[in-house]
Amino acid sequence: MIPSPELEKLAWPIDRLGEAVAALGHARGWADPAHGVQVAPHLGSDDPEAALAFELSRTAAHLGLETEAVETGYAGIRAFLARCAPAVLRLPGNLFLPVLARRGKTLHVLCADLQRRRLPLETVREALCRALDDELAADIDALISTARVQGIRRARARAALLEELLADHRIRVGWLVRPACTASLGRQASDYRVRGLLSTLFAAHTLAFLLWLGAWWLLGQGVFSGHLDIGWLQAWALLLLTLLPLRLLASGAAGWFAVRAGALLKRRLLAGALRLDPEEIRHLGVGRLLGRTLETEALEQTAVAGGSLGLTGLVELVLAFGILGLAQDSRPLLVLAAWSLAGVGFAAYYLRHQRNWTETRLALTDILVEGMVGHRTRAVQESRERWNSREDHALTRYYQVSQARDRAALNLRALLPRGGLLVGIASLVSAFIAGGDGAVPLALSLGGVLAAYLAFRHLGEGLEQILGAWVAFEQIRPFWRAAARPEILGHPGVSGNKTTSGPERPIIEAHNLIYRHAGQSDPVLCGASLHIGADDRVLLEGSSGSGKSTLASLLSGQRLPEAGLCLIGGLDRASLGERTWRRHIALVPQFHENHILMGSLAFNLLLGRGWPPAQKDIDEADALCRALGLGPLLERMPGGIFQMVGETGWQLSHGERERIYIARALLQGAEVVILDESVSSLDPQTLRNTMASLWERAPALVLIIHV
Structure with missing residues (x-):
């Protein structure tokens, strides 16, 4: 279905899709258009839709971008278009339209001639929905004509009927585009627009504090001049009322900053967690990993709130020192400056106790989780009176460390502001007793001391939260750093689709592989070589520790x-890239390293494909499950293939889990499927059926078993 002639001229053809993504990234300030790569030459595949999505993701990765395929309901297409930018919309006829922004009821698009134009949102919606609309157009028009609906009511009736009849239909509208997690923090911050919010927050707090000082300065001028009339009071009240919108603006900016900065933080940490080498976290244990995950919540909550308070306190302290600098007596300024240095000492003291408290809490979490997971073992192996001895000792230690940390926090919450107030007033005692130049300089100094007290109070509360956030960040720093690790993208001219293997060129070629685990002198593999071609069936046997799983991971x-x-296919990892390598080989690791995630069974089966799935993907997953003997399971589950599974969902046996893992690997459509001791829980008859399905569906198969 070809769009209107206007859109056809403006949209990009499929052979320029890579250039379109590059131009969109450049227009947003995220990418250099000279780095654009072509997508269309590599689309030869049994599944063109999956190939297009994969090649587009590779193109975006080369540009430092990410793409996310999206679909929406027919009735929600207008709402989607209103918030989709930046995005690449897919129009009928394999045409593509990059969207830069939305202004009112128009979309700012980047055309194929690299010009920016405005298009009515309704025009784009009609183009996206035309294929569905045309299927029902004749019947609806006949119905409306029979009902004798005329004029403008005819168009409204037609639109209402279409929305009612097509409400359940989903439309794949294109891809959202954003900076990759490996991009600089500045680029990601610009995508989330946190800089403007931070500037607004700073400006609003500064103006509010200046207005507050101005209001009390006016009142003081009236009092000390000896003629406090109604005009002075009106000006004072007007300045205080002006504070309200500024306070509301600052509060709103802080709230939006917290939401967007939190989203940026979680996205980067999730990307980092997925990029971590399993060997890096294998020694941590479930409890400590859970504790570090909880630290992300602490970081999100305390960093934003503490940063806001700290920023407020810092601005107030600078202005307070400015007020004291205007006074003739410099002693209050020097005393409070010295007290600020004492506040630095309080912060360092609290930081040390916060780190100790965090480490103790993480150790406690580790002990408690380990105790819950291994409760049955302990119940059998230990006497009842010793079941909770470790937990009791850890809780006692945690209580002691918490008390020490709370005492250190009091220095920031109470001693810093109140001590600053006392030493500031003490520095004014001699000037108050001596009298001297009058009440105005003394009042100015006293106002500066009170302003410093407010600043120290905000700074103390802010520092407590900022230091807590810093310690939390220290715990999750490995995830943060891992997100910035560069991905091996491969050469842009290399296809990500299936290789052309044959007798003269196997799918996999391994020559003299050597691998040794960290900290060990002897290699677990030394000189391993093998060739795996299309239709090969390889059985790899070995004793425990002989390197079978290591070879599979290599x-x-x-x-x-x-x-x-x-x-x-004759290309190394640097040429193919990580994504393409994983697309060619599907590994079913050992049972303890494979997982059923909390979600629907369909989600778990189709992890290796794009989500949300097409109906053909669901049908293929259902058919494969039944071929693997999971038909009775699907019949028992009320939701069928959409039944929720996982720790809190439908409970699956070991044999059912193993067959789901195998189905998940087969559904990836890889050229080589490797099973690492993945059929050990199957009974003989189920094993025969499973192996028959593997023999039929896997292009090449490697089966690893323990002897």
Whole structure:
């Protein structure tokens, strides 16, 4: 279906899709258009839609961008278009339209001639929905004609009927575009627009504090001049009323900053967690990982609130020192400056106790989680009176450390502001007793001391939260840093689709692979070589610790060899890239390293495909499950393939889990499927049926078993 002639001229054809994404990234300040790569030459695939999505993601990755395929309901298409920018919309006829922004009821789009134009939002909506509309147009028009609806009411009736009849239909509208998690923090911050919010917050707090000082300065002028009339009071009240919108503006900016900064933080940490090498976190344990995950919540909550308070206190302190600098007596300024240095000492003291408290709490979490997971073992192996001895000792330690931390926090909450007030007033005692130049300089100094007290109070509360956020960040720093690790993207001219293997060129070629685990002198693999071609069925046997799983992880790309060469279709990892390598090889790891995630069974089965899935993906997953003997399970579950599974969902047996893991690997459409001791829980008949399905569906198969 071809869009209107206007859109056809403005949209980008599929052979320029890579250029369109590059131009969109450049227009947003995220990418250099010279780095654009072409998508269309590599689209030859059994599944063109999946190939297009994969090649587009590779194109975006080369530009430092990410794409996310989206779909929306027919009735929600207008709302989606109003908030989709920046995005690449897919129009009928394999045409594409980059959207830069929305202004009112128009979309700012980037046309194929690199010019920016405005298009009515309704025009774009009609183009996206035309294929569905045309299917029902004749019947609806006949119905409306029969009902003798005329004029403007005819168009309204037609639109209402279409929305009613097509309400359940989903439309794949295109891809959202944003900076990749490996991009600089500045680019990601610009995407979330946090800089403007931070500037607004700073400006609003500064203006509010200046107005507050001005209001009391006016009142003081009236009092000390000896003629406090109604005009002075009106001006004072007007300035205080002006504070209200500024306070509301600052509060709103702080709230939006918290939401967007929190979203940026969580996205980067999630990306970092997914990029961590499993070997880096294997020694931490479930409890400590859970504790570090909880630290992200502490960081999000305390960093924004503490930063806002700290910023407010810092601005107030600078202005308070400015007021004291105007006074003739410099002693209050020097005393409070020295007290500020004491506040630095209080902060360092609290930081040390906060770190100790955090480490103790993480250790306690680890002990408690380990105790819950291994409760049955402890119940059998230990006497009842010793079941909770470790927890009791850890709780006692945690209580002691918490008391020490709370005492250190009192220095920031109470001693810093109140002590500053006392030493500031003490520095004015001699000037008050001596009298001297009059009440105005003394009042100015006293106002500066009171302003410093408010600043120290905000600074103390802010520092407590900022230091807590810093300690939380220290715990999750590995996730943060891992997000910035560069991805091996491969050469942009290399296709990400299936290789052309044959007798002369196997799918996988491994030559003299050497690998040793960290901290060990002897390699677990030394000189391993093999070739795997199309239709090959390889059985790999070995004793425990002989390197079978290590070889599987090297072939699948989870680990890199210390020496040797591993190729897919004659190309190495640097040429293909990480994403393409994983697309060619699907690994089913050992049972304890594989997981059913909390979600629907369909979600777990289709993890290796795009989400949300098309109906053909659901049908294929359902058919494969039944071929693997999971038909009775689907019949028992009320929701069928959409039944929620996982820790809190429908409970699955070991055999059912293993077959789901196998189905998940087969549904990835990889050229080589590696099963690492993945059929150990199956009974003989189920094993025969499973192996028959694997034999039929896997292009090449590697089966690892323990002997």
